[in-house]
Amino acid sequence: MHRKWVQAIALAPINPVKWVCMSVSSDFHTAEGIVVKVIPFRDYDQILVVFTREAGVIKVLHKGSRSKKRGVQGLCMPLTRIEVVYKEKKGEIFSCHELAHLGSYHALRHELSHLNAACDLLQVIYQTQLIGKPAPQLFALLKLYLEKIPSISSPCLLTTSFRLKLLKHEGVSAYPLACSHCLYPLLKEAFVYQGEAYCRDHRVAGSYALQEMELGVLYKLMVCQSYQELAQTELLPQTKTKLERYFRERMQK
């Protein structure tokens, strides 16, 4: 099989430059990915939802991956890093030709809070990424953040930062935020209503305020370029709630 090397540059400079291998065969494609979700299919098969570096989120049908005697094969569990060789089909479900195991993130399976944070990141990917839309920088960020979960004291820094960086990556949130009415950059405070940010003069009834400190945290988590900077940020529970709400409402736009 012919192969070529392509360079994927990560979202933030903290992410090291990675080299990935892609198939150039027209029939089969090779991709590195993380299993996001597993859906049982027929008696013995499974559909794997995989976030890949090369092709974004794809769905592949893995035949014979579960049986009554052996249960489910270890490769086919969420939060597993795999290399998949697949063939494209007419519909959105491709056929899986080969699977290779690259890792299971054992380090973050020892604590429930770590596992919850990891599943949260996978859930964010599943809810926001369109099938077949490549997002190699986001993939690199996911991989990096998953690796960092066990070593950070507050995993919510990673899950909140991931959401904010994703907003920037998708182009649905600018840095800095600007008032939706007058486009004035919001540096000291912002008033948010249904995912839109406003200045004090143009705030609308029912909006919630992001004070200067909270806005500072938002910007830090959105554009931080080093793990140290991220790990030293203080994220209060009420700020986390506001930022997650902003993410949710902004993605619904």
Ligand SMILES: [Zn+2]
């Ligand atoms: Zn304004």
